[in-house]
Amino acid sequence: MRKLLLVIVLLLGVMLSATTIEVLWMGWPQDQVMQLVNAFREETGIDVDIQLVPFGQLFQTIEVRLAAGDGTPDVYIVDGPNTASYAARGYLLPLNEHFSDEEMSAWFDASIEEGSFLGTFYSVPYGTSSAGIFYNKAIFEEYGVPFLPETVEERLTWEEVAEIAKKLTKDTNGDGRTDIWGLVIEQIDRPYLIFPMVQSLGAKVLSDDGLVSQGYITSDEFIEGTTFYWKLFNEWKVSPQGLNDSAISREYFGTGRAAMMLGNEWNIRRMLQYPDIDYGLSPFPYFEGGVAVTPTGSWHVGINSKTRKLEEALTFTKYITGKEAVITWHKLNGIAPARSDVYEALPEVFDNPIWQLFVKEMETTAAPRPRTPGYSQYELMLREAFNSIHYGADPRSTLEEVAVRIDRELRKYR
């Protein structure tokens, strides 16, 4: 009897001493995420209650959870451009005193900049990104179109891409429905992929203080780039409307229903699920007479400023963004690491010419998304505008109308 009591007391003690931290995380496949979480638990003895939220609901979930202000989740995933928004509202713990210069030197400068707001470091880089034109070699061969150039020196213009897309949009069985599309855009209405188009023409997408959109998203250059985007769907009809889920776009490309896809670096890994496809990568196009601009930025990790488990939260954040975990994560999920030491550690992966092209873009042409505390509102409204435009709405009037609404929302951050 006494032994039993002792065992119970011991068990209770163990249970109470093992802390659990709450982590709100992007809804990546659970079996992948759990490998990292389990390794962390074994190494540190800290339990992690990790909550995986699908991308479509992630930002709203973060808003609701943080507005509750109860100190949970202790750690949460942050989309890079949202750093300013969370930091301005005091949701993120300032991290300067918790990270040494040596630790900081591991990350790309652009990523540190994306994780900072008004000179303070708030969110730890977890990944970065780049994009380009993936093309299906079999389709190009079948219709006698030469393969696309694969070096930044021979970068195609958007005009050339449109011509190729027209040639490769095919109704193969004559039923009046397009069976092969010239070009799909992986994330059809996200500013992430559309900004580089307008930036190539010299457009600025937001004022320097991040609080005014009128005159920027309504500039002639911005409208010219957006009109090109409009033509893809409505005039030339080389891109299908309504692919509102990026997984469906990937499936179009992966199963040979699209000749080209404007998409992200993670497709190097994700296309493995379509073993039949033989593809190449051409750099992100530019407009004739314009400059080359590519998108970048990705996930960061932040600590809740109200956490009651700072020590454990820090341990987890440093672990998950550390070299070993990022290597494991890259092997599992394929997202571009934000640490240069990971690129050096995995030559067998990154010496691949496709990766080399992406790394080169990240070093030379990458432009981060604008920094504004109202990023999520700005992005959502602009995204709805792009969505309308791809369905056929007039670019100029749509952008002029949305600019007024965006500026009303941004006014509260002055």
Place this chain on the structure above:
Amino acid sequence: MFRNNKVAWLFVLPALTFLLVFKIWPIGVSVIESLTMTSFTGTKSFVGFENYEYLFKHDPVFWKSFSVTLFYSIIANPLIVLTSLLMALLLNSSHFFTKFFRTVFFLPAAISFAVVSVIWMIVLDPYNGLANSFLTMFGFKPQPFFASPDQALWVLILLNVWRSSGYWMMYFLAGLQNIPETLYEAAEIDGASTLKKTFRITLPLLTRTISFVLVANTAFNFLSFAPVYIITKGGPMGSTNLLMYESYKSAFVNLDMGRASAITTILLGIILVFSFFELRFTRARFEY
């Protein structure tokens, strides 16, 4: 009626408590919230009717959403009541087949609206959907469905009819079972036809059920959210942007709680007005 008020209150108390805590109180909070503005740091300030003024005077998105919601409800509401009533009348017998079909028609209501939405989204995919494969097989032109600003709202209405009719049919069936068989027997002796029995006995005696279904369904339709959130996200071009979804976006994406609460308060007002008139027009003028 209640001689002893204390006992009466005691019986009502549990229900009343839940009603107060989960219905009346949140409504109150939301109405008060609609009179405030939240700064980005989270501090609230009282601004009177400014949110309403903005909505009514300067917010084209609200007006568009308002008319979309009104159109949606005005079409969907009678359509659902009619289909469910018709289904109930046809299936009000104890034949084996009618029992079977009752179950079949009720099935859509037993699936969560989220699942229903995802299934129909796949079926109605403009390029690879089953629906278009059938259409082209029989020589029709493929349709864009949710990808067209002209069709999306109609498809949403039909989806709602498909999913809700079976549910309200059950209420009508229950109402039909309550009508005393003797009335029909008496009518038969007088030589009344089936049509006459339906219009002279069944429908008048079903008024209370119709009234309930109409009002409950009105609220249900005005508060539609899941299919918009899952399938269309308010698009294409705002054609399916129902007020509930606009309010949700305002609250959780644009962090504009005042505007969101003002929208839900207006929605509450609309539902009250509609319900009031519906109750007036369908009041049973007799006892049985």
